[in-house]
Amino acid sequence: NAGVTQTPKFQVLKTGQSMTLQCAQDMNHEYMSWYRQDPGMGLRLIHYSVGAGITDQGEVPNGYNVSRSTTEDFPLRLLSAAPSQTSVYFCASSFTRSGSGEGQETQYFGPGTRLLVL
Amino acid sequence: GENVEQHPSTLSVQEGDSAVIKCTYSDSASNYFPWYKQELGKRPQLIIDIRSNVGEKKDQRIAVTLNKTAKHFSLHITETQPEDSAVYFCPLRDGATNKLIFGTGTLLAVQP
Numbered sequence: 035n036a037g038v039t040q041t042p043k044f045q046v047l048k049t050g051q052s053m054t055l056q057c058a059q060d061m062n063h064e065y066m067s068w069y070r071q072d073p074g075m076g077l078r079l080i081h082y083s084v085g086a087g088i089t090d091q092g093e094v095p096n097g098y099n100v101s102r103s104t105t106e107d108f109p110l111r112l113l114s115a116a117p118s119q120t121s122v123y124f125c126a127s128s129f130t131r132s133g134s135g136e137g138q139e140t141q142y143f144g145p146g147t148r149l150l151v152l
Numbered sequence: 153g154e155n156v157e158q159h160p161s162t163l164s165v166q167e168g169d170s171a172v173i174k175c176t177y178s179d180s181a182s183n184y185f186p187w188y189k190q191e192l193g194k195r196p197q198l199i200i201d202i203r204s205n206v207g208e209k210k211d212q213r214i215a216v217t218l219n220k221t222a223k224h225f226s227l228h229i230t231e232t233q234p235e236d237s238a239v240y241f242c243p244l245r246d247g248a249t250n251k252l253i254f255g256t257g258t259l260l261a262v263q264p
Contacts, residue, residue: 067252076256077196077241092251124195140186141243141252143195 035060040125040144047115047151055110055147057125065128066108067092067141068100070121077124083108115151123147156244156255164261171229173258175242178223185225187216188241190257196241200227232262 041056059066067082069092079092083102097119099111108127112119126141157176165171175185186201202209202216202225209216213232218225229236239257246253 069254074256077243077254079251079253082251090249090251093253140198140201141188141196143197145195 037061038125038127038142038144040123040147042147043145044148045150047112047149049116049151051115053112053115055112055123055125055149057108057110057144058106059108059127059142060106061127061129061142062105063127063129063142064105066102067126068098068108068110069124069126070094070119071124071146072121080110080123112149117151119149120151121149123149156242156253158240158242158255158258160258161256162259162261164263165232167232167234167262167264169232171227171232171236171260171262173227173240173242173260174224175226175244176224177244179244179247180223181247182244184245185216185218186243187214187227188243188254189238190241191235191238196254229260232260234262234264236260237262 038059064085068080069077071077078094080098081092081100083089086102086105089100089102102108124146125144128141155178159174183204188196189199190196200211200214200216202218213230215228239259241254241257243252243254
């Protein structure tokens, strides 16, 4: 199993550009999430999904969109990039008991995407 | 909602000493308590966890203890080594929203 994969590894954008960060997992996990990590700020939840077709907002959702058309993929879209979105983005997945949320604490993280917005 | 409080925010120890990081939670219904380690430039990884029906769990030099009455659980690292230097997180699930909250973590530096 490849686990959780993310592309690209690095990206430089200009203010106002849009892009999609890709995330895929091959463990048949129901729960997937996106975090951003800034110096001194820890990991902050952007969006998450408890299964295909279901998404919800996390702590810092503004400026980002997600969709979950399949169990495997959970792309994160930046609609109009801003310098404040410069960060390291991590995608994660976990098995959960359906509907309860239990199990999501055991998360498998991807290698991350480093994004710089100029 | 659930609130993650970790103490201390930074910890510096000499190689060979012990390190203890404490995590406080508020939701009495919480029943699973994990610790993650994130080395510099790498992804967070689960290193040890404990369920609410167990008071302590050990795995070589690391252990986690749970105090349900006081609502806190702690990570213990003995005989610290330079490779233990990392940020440690204790994420907790908000029972109302099912969001998993990581917080800012604890930076552990082991001085050789």
